[in-house]
Amino acid sequence: MTEADAGVQDAIVIGGGPAGLFAAWRLAVGGAGVTLLETGGDMRASLCGKVTARMQGRNVRPAEKFRLQCQRCDCLTGLGGAAFHFDTNLGYVQGLSRTKVEHDGKGGFRTYSGLERALGDFDRAARAVADAYEVMYRFGLPPARAEGHDPKEPGGRPGRAGFVLADEAFSQAITVDDALTVVDNLLADALAHGLRLRLGARAERVRRRADGTWQVSAGGADLLARNVVVAVGKLGLRFVRSVLDDNAVAYRPSSRVDLGVRLEAPREIVAPLTASCHNPKLTYLNEQGEPVRTFCVCEGGRMMQYAFLDTVVLDGQHCLTTPTQRTNFGIVTTIDVPAGGDGSEYALDFARRVNAAGAGGPVVQPLLELLGRGRVPQPPGSSLVQAIQGDLAASLGPQRVADIAGMVDRMEDLTPGLVGPATVVAAPVVERLFPAVELSDDLQSSAAGLYFAGDCSSKIIGVTYGAATGVVTAESILR
Structure with a gap:
């Protein structure tokens, strides 16, 4: 200067x-x-x-x-x-993954990375991630490397059990x-x-x-x-x-936002999902062509709630040093906001609607009851503090309930028992609303x-x- x-x-x-x-x-x-x-x-x-x-x-x-x-x-x-x-x-230690899915306008779909699109080039984005890790290692993060993982191989791959994409790329946690x-x-x-x-x-x-x-x-x-x-x-x-x-x-205004819920189940039920990757990402496309995906898998974790503007939303905690007997993860749908709408307000209205059903906070409900597949006489409770037990279906709307059903039914092949009386659903979850x-x-x-x-x-x-x-x-x- x-x-x-x-x-x-x-x-x-x-x-x-x-x-x-x-x-x-x-x-x-x-x-x-x-x-x-x-x-x-x-x-x-x-x-x-x-x-x-x-x-x-x-x-x-x-x-x-x-x-x-x-x-x-x-x-x-x-x-x-x-x-x-x-x-x-x-997130990813080696090799950036394309974990997002969208229609390609030709009857098929394409995968992509949000960072790739932000920086204009996949290789540039992959280098930026690698550089960020090297800085963290330099300043004290214990290195975690996945043996046999090809750093040039994207982690996303065609799905199984009805999923369009399953990403089990190696990632690293930090306490x-x-x-x-x-x-x-x-x-x-x-x-x-x-x-x-x-x-x-x-x-x-x-x-x-x-x-x-x-x-x-x-x-x-x-x-x-x-x-x-x-x-x-x-x-x-x-x-x-x-x-x-x-x-x-x-x-x-944002034309796409992520809305959804968190599922929580006994850790042993979800264990097959996290056996080879502690944060797997599974995606399918609903009937409207909107991606429905798992988000932020917290094995042995807790759900948390925090104030966001005039409402309350949920997230997950990775309790790595003192794990719990539960695992929770998000199920979110990337919503195409109605024409002329503002995605930020659309997401906030979704959260407000759920909060209204929960007397000003999140709502928890047994998964079977949300899906209309039976009553659970003794709800298993959740890791949320003072959460309201209620009927989520009306505030989520039929399409979001259908998205949840589509996800858990596909996951049932991977995690038998997930669709059972011990699993609860909590809402609201909102992401990507800037x-x-x-x-x-x-x-x-x-x-x-x-x-x-x-x-x-x-x-x-x-x-x-x-x-x-x-x-x-x-x-x-x-x-």
Whole structure:
């Protein structure tokens, strides 16, 4: 920077999750002047008070990990983002997989990777994932390699038992303990290279000035930069909308969203599904041609619920260090939103409808009762805290119930007993509901110098994908 513009940094990164952390680190080590803004605090300060993580023999939190849950999780901000605040799955270690399916318009279907489409090229996306892993290994993630796996071979393959696609590509999990190590070391390296870190600083407004630079208002201060990387997670939906509208960024309402439920069953029933891959992805196409797929398999895990805008939605926890006797996973349908509709509002309305049936929260129901295949005199309960037992069919609608039936009936061949009295269904689950932002292959918007990385790019979700997009945006700025 010259003396004339000493107050103008090269970049401001908004959000300290995987995408924001990796973007800020890459910018700092590349010699850029960069500030990272994070609404929450340090990762340790942001961890749930009911979580224990051990590092170098010291307790970070004086409570047992995952023994209890809050009715509403409010620990989803802070360095590391929601992803690293719980044991989680990072995704593919070697070889990017094409796990998404869609009609090809010629009577068949094609497979693709969301990251491949975001970055414009499959090989480029695969390299970005590999690079993200190498950074995590460098900063303390214990390497996990799959013997015999060809890194050039996509994991997606034709399905079985009625599935269009079955993906059992090797992936890697990470515990909170290891996430703390990675985040600590990555952040220390970034700070040593000049990163400015501001915790407890909620970005309130981003606007482009007449001279082409960007002004970010946060915590009562105005910061100036040539570039801004927006890397907020799902909870930042309202903020992202304001940034798009304030700066006339080219976008359209999302036309596709993922809606669905989570299933939970005794771990021994689901064991055949996870025997060779702890996060298998199974997909079929419903009668409307919409993909129905498994999502986020949490073997030995718990379901969790968190506040999202004016509603409550569900997710899964990977309880790797203290597993439970249950396994849960999502079943989501990629919905084509009715013409003229706004996918974000469509998804929120779905969640609100389910919440209304649950007196303001999620609803749980035995699978057999949801499918109309019998009564369960003694419902088996679930890992959710204070969930309402109710009739989900009316709020899900007949098509979503049919999608669930189609999935579990196909899975029954792989996991005998899944369609039985011990399995419960919980809702709502909503994903991929950010507006569809027009982005370059470097994730730059139509407003020069404004980038969107990670979940809020509307292109991808996931820890490793998020980290990869963060690095891509940073390298574009450095060029």
